[in-house]
Amino acid sequence: MPIPVPEEKKVRVFVVTDAKNEADDQFAIVHALLSPKLEVKGIISSQFENTSLQMGRPAGSMKAGLIEINHILSLMDMSEDVAVYRGLDLALESANGIENEAARAIITEAKKDDPRPLFVISFGPLTDMANALLLAPEIGEKVTSVWIGGGDYPKGGWEYNLSNDPVAANAVFASNVTNWQIPRAVYTTMRTSLAELTVKVAPYGKIGEYLVQQMHEFNAWASARFPDINWPKGESWSLGDNPAVTVLLDEHEYGYREQSGIQFAKESFEYVQHDELKSFRVYTFVDPRFTLEDMFSKIQLFDQLDKQSRK
Template sequence: MNLAFDVPEWRKIRVIINTDAKNEADDQFAIVHALLTPRFRIKGIIGAQFETTGKMMNREHTMQQSCDEVHKILSLMDLEGQVPVYSGAANPLSDELTPEPSAGAEAIVREAMADDDAPLYVVFMGPLTDMATAYLMEPKIAGRVTVIWIGGEDYPNGGWEYNLFNDIHAANVIFDSPIELWQVPRGVYTTMRVSLAELIHKVQPYGRIGNYLVEQLIEFNNSIKYPTWPKGEMWSLGDSPCISLLLDEHEYGYTYKPAPRITQDMYYVHDQKERMIRVYHFVDPRFTLEDMFSKLALHYSNHNN
């Protein structure tokens, strides 16, 4: 990477990315951001399903679509073959006791149980299906991994939220487990607002991947015709906080809360006080987005599209 700096090995962390990369248009930005971040030792990228919302859009085989999108991103960055890509579960969990085995879940277990002193973080930009499966397959991974999840509605009430909707059972498995969990609810991840003009100015000029990031977002933006979303000239890069929190934990931006039980209509039931999770109420949009913009510019300023 052409960033003019590196990170000492003892400061580096292991990262696995779990992404429903083709569900809309923001996962791609977070994936690229992660791949350009020298602190991260990327141990794999897992393609995630989004079958429940996919049916609403007349789409199927969504996990494979996510994997295909990951491969496209790696190809555009000339990284194909350098980062392992794993298939996640093809469907959400059927209940809270039965795993949905996948190569991705096996990779999480394998990396968590590896003899490596570097901390392991698994970031989820979609449902928690593969993390719940990994835990159900091997509960010993608790205490050996930290999970960052972009998902869930705001506290205290909860309610409908896209990533949660794609696997409520999996969320309950992880919320009820002893795994260290950092949750970034909708009211926080939607603060990563950018305008299309800003993206054309700060992202599109930088490499084939910069051009693709902007083109695919504009194409998706123009294809959606709901009355109130999208708004025409802006987007929220809602998956990007999971990258910036691994650069700086934002110790001023979270509180520990008792993990709620989540109902099937996605409301929070506060019925216990022992199991605590970290819930973010603030992630710095300036820090998050400008780090991504700067890394793209530094790496690709001398590249041709």
């Protein structure tokens, strides 16, 4: 990408994604891959088993996401450049770690003698972040977890990503890791229209065409599957996972506050105050214009570079 980023400003990143849950993760994955400030150390496919079954879809959500991640990398000719890891197949049943390749990759990278910050950005449940911390609690001092998830403050309540693994969320928020939370009231502001995507994304290469195509397909499926609820809306979408990328590009110093420690109630998912736990950052604003326009621009630049290389 023709964007000169000083080496001193670059950060290491793992992308953890429930990539086939709907149609927005794909955009955030591409956004991360095309951001030269981010050295993507790997993409981890995360389970979303609870909501997948509730929506009448088959079991095996992690494997479905794995296929989707590899397809995206293939379209971008990045299959040989980016490591892909299998996350856990199911949500955590207890606060006990389970040895697997995704957790081991995070742990290995966290223990490297590298001065650059290490972030794990989770677009779905916190299953794989929690698993790494449970296996190696000491890495919490070397990692920042950025999570798209959690209900609206101050009460909280049911939220899609949280509902797929509340045990993992509680484990992460009870750990010593540095947490940045981007809750629903913020991530849903990344609104775009199908018309905008048709103009600004679809014409730009195989990946641009695919991103919009798969959104149309999911929009049609979900609209038919859930005709009696106000989702999806038909002509618009919220690219709610992209803010996890945005805050690594620009922290939005005046867009967050410090929150004292919390846990999530078992059945209601409401926030329960635990002052003895580590405080964390809660975002109250992430700039939608900056987020979306940065992604659009990078997709268009990527297509220009691809065309130049083929001449």
